[in-house]
Amino acid sequence: MIRVLIADNEALMRAGIRLILENADEVRVVAEAQDARAAVEACRAHPVDVALLDIRMPGDGISALAEIIRHSSRTRVVMLTAFGEEQTVASALRAGAHGYLLKDTGPRDLIDAVRRAAAGEPVLAPQVTRQLVEFRARSGHGSEAAARRIADLTPAERDVLRLLGTGLSNAGIAAQLHLSSGTVKAHISSILTRTDCTNRVQAAVLAQEAGLLAPGGHLDA
Incomplete structure (x- = not known):
């Protein structure tokens, strides 16, 4: 069983992700959080295999990422992002994120991403990867x-x-x-x-x- 935390300040986004993941037999959503502090506390209170964190959540998603990695080596953190956030994504990856997904990722791809993250494989949304490559090419x-x-x-x-x-x-x-x-x-x-x-x-x-x-x-x- 893959235990998942969903952390996003938008209740509708959390509900949508939960609905998708609950259709996968081997995935179980064990906690939700609406800000960075709650996300960190949830990972301390529950065994979490994959944490899906809004990169822009209140309290700073990257700060939550760093705390979760520091206190829970078992948890793979995947950042939820939007277009145009290349610099923030780069910061998250340097901080140890296991990957990044667009918030409008389709149900099948989301479930597959959770499985891959739990297995220790990188989760890189192709659209964001292209943005990141172009951003780094421009900046050198x-x-x-x-x-x-x-x-x-x-x-x-x-x-x-x-x-x-x-x-x-x-x-x-x-x-x-x-x-x-x-x-x-x-x-x-x-x-x-x-x-x-x-x-x-x-x-x-x-x-x-x-x-x-x-x-x-x-x-x-």
Whole structure:
């Protein structure tokens, strides 16, 4: 059973997400919160596998993210965001978010995202990923440092990192590169160690910063 916290200041948004998730047999919503403080307290009071946090909630979603990660290493935090929030999303990822979803994500994609987050896979809404890539391309943020961090990766590891940067799951990467899931996991473990990333989402952002993805979210040729 995947235990989920929904944190958003809009009651209608929380109700909609709950309704969607309750249609998945293996997902259970164990708590709701309307602000950052309540979200942190809920994660302390309940065992939460996946926390869905509004990035703009009262009290600051990123502050709640940091507190939850500090006190609950088991909880995967996925930020709920809107278009045009690239800089805020980048801050959330640096703070340790496991990914980000648009608030208008469809029911099937939302359930799949919760499953993937619970399994430890990155959850990256493609539309937001494209925005983030373009934002970083315009600002040049971290590009030189990121290039140095991936310099020692093998060609196979770079291929895996490129696809990880697009938000693909392990199965998706394996299918694209004609590898086994075990081999993909091994490559990702090596990538995290070599690049000093603490999780897969930070590695995905690194791929974007290093220019492995072209603006628009597509892989470079």
